[in-house]
Amino acid sequence: xxxxxxxxxxxxxxxxxxxxxxxxxxxxxxxxxxxxxxxxxxxxxxxxxxxxxxxxxxxxxxxxxxxxxxxxxxxxxxxxxxxxxxxxxxxxxxxxxxxxxxxxxxxxxxxxxxxxxxxxxxxxxxxxxxxxxxxxxxxxxxxxxxxxxxxxxxxxxxxxxxxxxxxxxxxxxxxxxxxxxxxxxxxxxxxxxxxxxxxxxxxxxxxxxxxxxxxxxxxxxxxxxxxxxxxxxxxxxxxxxxxxxxxxxxxxxxxxxxxxxxxxxxxxxxxxxxxxxxxxxxxxxxxxxxxxxxxxxxxxxxxxxxxxxxxxxxxxxxxxxxxxxxxxxx
Numbered sequence: 001x002x003x004x005x006x007x008x009x010x011x012x013x014x015x016x017x018x019x020x021x022x023x024x025x026x027x028x029x030x031x032x033x034x035x036x037x038x039x040x041x042x043x044x045x046x047x048x049x050x051x052x053x054x055x056x057x058x059x060x061x062x063x064x065x066x067x068x069x070x071x072x073x074x075x076x077x078x079x080x081x082x083x084x085x086x087x088x089x090x091x092x093x094x095x096x097x098x099x100x101x102x103x104x105x106x107x108x109x110x111x112x113x114x115x116x117x118x119x120x121x122x123x124x125x126x127x128x129x130x131x132x133x134x135x136x137x138x139x140x141x142x143x144x145x146x147x148x149x150x151x152x153x154x155x156x157x158x159x160x161x162x163x164x165x166x167x168x169x170x171x172x173x174x175x176x177x178x179x180x181x182x183x184x185x186x187x188x189x190x191x192x193x194x195x196x197x198x199x200x201x202x203x204x205x206x207x208x209x210x211x212x213x214x215x216x217x218x219x220x221x222x223x224x225x226x227x228x229x230x231x232x233x234x235x236x237x238x239x240x241x242x243x244x245x246x247x248x249x250x251x252x253x254x255x256x257x258x259x260x261x262x263x264x265x266x267x268x269x270x271x272x273x274x275x276x277x278x279x280x281x282x283x284x285x286x287x288x289x290x291x292x293x294x295x296x297x298x299x300x301x302x303x304x305x306x307x308x309x310x311x312x313x314x315x316x317x318x319x320x321x322x323x324x325x326x327x328x329x330x
Contacts, residue, residue, distance in 0.1 A: 033093055033270050037068035040260075042098045043082025045075040045192020048164060049211040053127055053258055053296075054098040060281045061274075071098075075192050078167040078328065079103060080113055087115040091265030093274070097121065100258050101313055102168040108318035109167045110328045117314070121261040123306045124271050125278035126299035128291060129257035131231035132173050133215050133238065135224035136207045137200055145227045145247035148207070152183035160186040162196035162205040166328045170196065172317065173209035173230055173254035175326040180249050200224060211256050212237055212295030230254040237295040257299065257313075259306065275303050 040058050044050045051073060058069035074082030079102045089095035107117055115121075134145070142148040152159050163171035166189055178185055188205050190196040193214070200208045201223050212235050219226045219238070228244040229235045232253050244252040260278065262271060281287060282298035291298060301309060320326075 033273060034065055034067040036094070037070055038094050038096060040069055040071050040096045040098055041082050041086045042071055042073045043075060043079040043086075044073070044100075044102075044164065044168075045194055046073050048193035049130060049214055049256060049296075050098055050100055050258055052214075057098075057127060057260070057278065057281060061277055064277055064280070075165075078106060078110065078165045080106070080110065084114050086261075087120045087263060089263050091263040091267075093262060093266050093270035095263065096124065096274075097261045098258065099261050100169060100256060101317070102165075104310060104313040105169075105172050105317040105321065106167045106328075107314045108321045109326060117261075118307075118311065120264050122264055122266055122271055123303060123310055124260040124262050125275045125303075126301045126306050126309065127258040127260065127278065127282060128296045128298050129255050130211045130213055130294075130296045131229045131235050131255055132169065132209045133212050133219070133229045133235070133241065134173075134177070134207060134209050134227045134244065135200065135215055135219060136227060137203045137205070138222065138224060139203055140206055140225070142227070143225070145242070145244065145249075148227055149181050149183060149248060152181075152185055156184040157186055159206045160188050162188045162190060162200050162208045164193035164196050165189050165191060168193075169211075169254065169256040170209045172320065172324075172326065175324040176254055176320055177209070177244065177249065177252065179324040180252050209254070213291075216295060235295055236292065259299070259310075271303060275306075 040054055042051050042054045054071050058071050061069045074085055083097060083103065086095055086097040103117055106113065136142060136148065142151055161174045163174060165171065170193065171187065174187060196208055197210060199205045201218060212229065216237055218224050226238060226241045228247045229238055229241050230244055230253060232243065232245060234243055279300050283300055288298055
């Protein structure tokens with residue numbers, strides 16, 4: 001009976017070389033990344049918090065990685081249009097998605113989307129979160145949340161609130177408020193927060209939930225009246241404004257948070273490198289101080305923690321969508 005020689009049982013040099021290349025390829029790709037400009041798709045209109053912080057992160061990534069990070073605003077359909085474009089992009093790290101909790105809401109609010117968030121994307125890095133503030137047009141005859149609730153109850157469907165579109169944090173903050181306060185207020189969706197904000201400032205719409213960093217100056221100038229903020233504790237930027245929870249709707253909480261995702265299949269080494277760079281940016285003491293002054297709080301998580309955070313948020317908003325009865329076409 002013939003036996004194989006020791007030489008024939010040994011993997012040949014070509015096999016070892018191929019195996020080594022397979023193992024090293026993702027690492028080499030990450031070391032060379034990025035070798036040309038990266039596109040950051042923002043599926044929201046220009047001027048809102050997602051756009052502002054996307055441009056901030058893109059500028060800092062460009063400085064640290066030595067290649068252009070170009071922001072591409074693609075609003076529409078409650079973030080679905082721009083997000084779907086990223087889902088269909090090559091998974092090579094050169095197309096990223098600036099996402100918010102509008103995306104985790106849409107998993108239950110818009111179940112028939114052309115993509116699924118955790119199936120078609122990989123979480124990259126969290127960025128920050130901000131409380132919202134409920135403001136009313138300056139001419140509305142109310143001075144606090146209790147008076148606003150009483151007015152809304154006396155005129156079912158007679159008051160209106162603006163949002164940046166179905167499924168966005170501004171929309172869901174309003175729907176949650178309606179459900180928990182027992183009021184009927186007409187939702188007026190816009191294609192972006194800038195248009196919604198403009199019409200509240202101009203008095204065409206009665207109220208809006210907006211991000212604290214974006215609305216603070218308008219409150220200070222008296223162009224709108226602040227009724228309440230949406231965190232569980234008062235905003236450091238608006239310490240004299242009570243929370244919705246304090247002002248008459250117990251256990252109410254709603255925030256807006258932002259993060260980065262990439263198409264599924266993006267090399268893990270590139271995802272990890274981007275995560276490390278974003279964590280470094282948002283942990284910078286100067287950034288922390290500047291964002292705190294604006295009312296934003298950095299979120300620092302590794303990829304695994306961010307993935308867990310997103311799954312938990314999807315479950316949370318699925319419960320809220322069910323309780324509130326919110327619809328995508330509202």
